[in-house]
Amino acid sequence: MPPIDTTLVLFCKPPALSKQRLVPELGVRATRELAERLLVCALEDAAGWRGPVVLSPAEPADRAWARGLGLAAADIVAQDGGNLGARLNDIDSRLRDEGHGKLLFIGLDCPLLDRPALEAAATDLAETDVALGEAEDGGVVYMGNSRPWPDLTALPWSTARLAEALAGACRRAGLGVVSRGRWPDVDRTSDLPGLAAALAGDNRPARQRLRRCLPAGEDTPIWKVR
Numbered sequence: 641m642p643p644i645d646t647t648l649v650l651f652c653k654p655p656a657l658s659k660q661r662l663v664p665e666l667g668v669r670a671t672r673e674l675a676e677r678l679l680v681c682a683l684e685d686a687a688g689w690r691g692p693v694v695l696s697p698a699e700p701a702d703r704a705w706a707r708g709l710g711l712a713a714a715d716i717v718a719q720d721g722g723n724l725g726a727r728l729n730d731i732d733s734r735l736r737d738e739g740h741g742k743l744l745f746i747g748l749d750c751p752l753l754d755r756p757a758l759e760a761a762a763t764d765l766a767e768t769d770v771a772l773g774e775a776e777d778g779g780v781v782y783m784g785n786s787r788p789w790p791d792l793t794a795l796p797w798s799t800a801r802l803a804e805a806l807a808g809a810c811r812r813a814g815l816g817v818v819s820r821g822r823w824p825d826v827d828r829t830s831d832l833p834g835l836a837a838a839l840a841g842d843n844r845p846a847r848q849r850l851r852r853c854l855p856a857g858e859d860t861p862i863w864k865v866r
Contacts, residue, residue: 644691646742646762646784649731650682651719653698654705658748665829677850678826679709681751684846686711688755691762692740696731725792732789742786744771749825750781751847752838758782760820769815774803774822781823787815 652658658675666674686693693714697706700718707716717734719727728745735743742765744758750773757773761784764771771784778800790813795805807817824834836854839847 641690644689644759644762646744646765647692647694647735647740648686648689648758649694649696649717649735649743649745650686651696651698651727651745651747652679652682652706654702655679657698659826661827662829673853674826675748677846677853678748678751681844681846681850682746682748683709683711684844685746685753685755685758686714689758694731694735694740698727723793724797725795728783728792729789732785736788742766742784744782744784746782749827750775750823751826751835751850752823752842753781754842754844757821757823764818764820768818770807770810770817772803772807772817772819774819775825776822777825777827778803779825779827780806781821781825785815790815 655672655675658679659671662671662674693711694717695706695709695711695714697703697716697718700720703716703718717731720730722730732743742762744761744765746753753773761771761773761782765784765786769785769787772780773782775781779798779802783806790809792809795809796802803819807819810817824831824838826832826835833855836851839851842848842851
């Protein structure tokens with residue numbers, strides 16, 4: 641298959657620092673285990689990407705950690721402060737200065753994303769300025785752009801209004817926007833039983849490893865490592 645001219649950018653952080661809002665319900669160990677398995681799912685996607693890949697750890701001090709994740713061909717471009725919007729603006733600008741023209745940003749929250757969905761987003765960027773994958777809770781699970789982002793710092797990050805606000809900010813800046821899907825993501829412990837059911841038919845190894853440690857339904861313990 642031909643290569644893809646869109647750069648996949650994975651925003652990530654060490655599992656010990658990820659998904660911290662789940663700690664009060666899951667505990668430290670279970671939250672770290674969940675974060676590690678979500679990270680491996682995202683790395684599974686990045687390893688199969690037919691274009692350039694950038695790993696973007698949340699802190700400059702995490703560069704060495706990112707280099708040890710096993711994606712030898714990936715560039716490491718660390719984030720550097722500010723809220724998520726400021727970080728996206730900064731990484732977007734720096735990568736464009738390095739010659740990347742089309743960028744597709746993903747995180748760790750949506751293991752149901754698959755290669756066809758990400759490749760569809762890359763195809764959208766051949767025809768429009770911004771490609772968004774909307775989450776069921778009003779957030780986004782991917783955001784791609786073929787032109788620089790507008791100022792994203794004032795957007796309502798981590799709220800149910802994000803997808804609408806992001807699309808509106810892009811349109812006000814004169815950018816064309818295509819939105820796809822209503823993807824479930826992992827923000828709360830209540831998301832885990834549904835995720836387990838949705839992954840039942842997914843044969844990707846990292847997804848099956850994730851599914852095996854999720855609760856099978858509302859009547860099972862919220863966390864059980866098998």
